[in-house]
Amino acid sequence: MKGILPAVLLAFAAALPAHAEDPRPLRIGWVQAMANAPALIAEEKGYFQEEGLTVELKGFGDGPVIQQAVAGGEIDVAYIGAPPVYQWATHGLDAKIIAKVNYGQAAVIAKTDGPIHALSDLKGKRLAGVNKGSGMDVLLRGYVLKEAASLSPDADLALSQMPVGNMNAALDTGVVDAAFLWEPFISQSVLRGAGRVVFDVNGALPGYPWYVVAAPAKTLEERPDDLVKLLRANAKAIAFLRAHPEEANQIIARGFKLEPVKAADGRMVPPEAIVAEARKRLGWSAEIEPSDRAFIQRLIDYSVDLGFLDKRLNVNDIIDDRFAAKAAAQR
Known part of the structure; x- marks a missing residue:
């Protein structure tokens, strides 16, 4: 982000407590879905290292498995769908969304x-x-x-x-x-x-959010500086995905081990073409917009109406903007 952030955001970001540098790797769990490609790109392009952050990237099949890993203290932060975060809250697991990862899928x-x-x-x-x-x-x-x-x-x-x-x-x-x-x-x-x-x-629903970066209360309290570094790396990865689509498509195709597919006319469609086709239905963005909050609130309301949640939560109670604000201020 260029220019000067509004004073209120700067003050909000400054409210983060200062911590000594933590020597432990930041353990990142991520749902291995194409829409979560920024995690893969940040690792492949060295953006975590550029930010002075040592990470352990651990892939998971779905949100419930990551929830178990977070609750068990096995990972520090997650690239996960927004619904699991509010579902966690109803089961007593205090965690916050700190950035967006993608839209669509x-x-x-x-x-x-x-x-x-x-x-x-x-x-x-x-x-x-x-x-x-x-x-x-x-x-x-x-x-x-x-x-x-x-x-x-x-x-x-x-x-x-x-x-x-x-x-x-x-x-x-x-x-x-x-x-x-x-x-x-x-x-x-x-x-x-x-x-x-x-x-x-x-x-x-153009631009509807899905995957987010979320962290439990323990990480928010103990490793705020590392979370800011993570969000800067996440933003760099998203910028790369937008600016270099062909190279990014190749990285994604390799990372997800995509195989060529045979079209109806007999020609073989290469893996990177699968990624290019997928981009018609998904994209990447780090900023949490008001429309994103409104959509996540809709999901919460749907969950209550469908009987999957026993109480209606406020979306603002599961989002913490401080880390994103500080990351943006330091770019």
């Missing part, structure tokens, strides 16, 4: 030659989704089905829970009629010619 796809062309066509059909009560399930039930499609998730269609890695095969073989999944699985299906996008959430 999810879509409903159906077979290219099938009868589903719009969300309304899902009525009476079989739809694949992930675990009930998870963040993606809240987005599916609360926004995609109930709000955007005016469908009852429980009465108007059959929802099948399965790992996201199994959804394309289930769609190909007719086990389900459609799937709600994320990148790179969407692009792999589209580029093979097997699936088509029926509903892109980012198309309907």
Whole structure:
């Protein structure tokens, strides 16, 4: 960020306590999803080291596993979806969102030659989704089905829970009629010619936030300087993703071990083209905007309405801007 930050932000950032440099590596847990690529880029390009930060980057399959690692003191900070953070709060795990990582990533796809062309066509059909009560399930039930499609998730269609890695095969073989999944699985299906996008959430809600940087109270208190360094590295990674898309796509393709896919016409589509296709539905941003707060509040409200939370939280109670403000002031 260039220029002078508003005095109120500078004062807010200055409120962070000063700590002696911590010799321990900062243990970063991250959900291994393409939308979380800034963590991968920061490691690959050496941005953590540039900021004087030693890290241990640990990949996890989903938010609940990271929650266990945070609660058990195995990691210090997480690149994770926003819903787990407010879900943690209701279970007594005090943690705060300190920055954004990405926007977009999810879509409903159906077979290219099938009868589903719009969300309304899902009525009476079989739809694949992930675990009930998870963040993606809240987005599916609360926004995609109930709000955007005016469908009852429980009465108007059959929802099948399965790992996201199994959804394309289930769609190909007719086990389900459609799937709600994320990148790179969407692009792999589209580029093979097997699936088509029926509903892109980012198309309907441009810039909606998903992955965030979150830290438990212990890390916020004991390692504020390291968190500021982390956020500077995160911002550098996002800037690189925007400024050097071709190189970034290659790093992402290697990092996620993407394989070429065979298109309907027989040509082989290289891994970096899968990443380029995925960028049509996702992007990266570090700043938490007012619209981001409003969307996370919607997710909280959906969770309450769906019976997944027993109390309504205020989004401002799970966001701490001090670290981002200090990181921006030092750029």
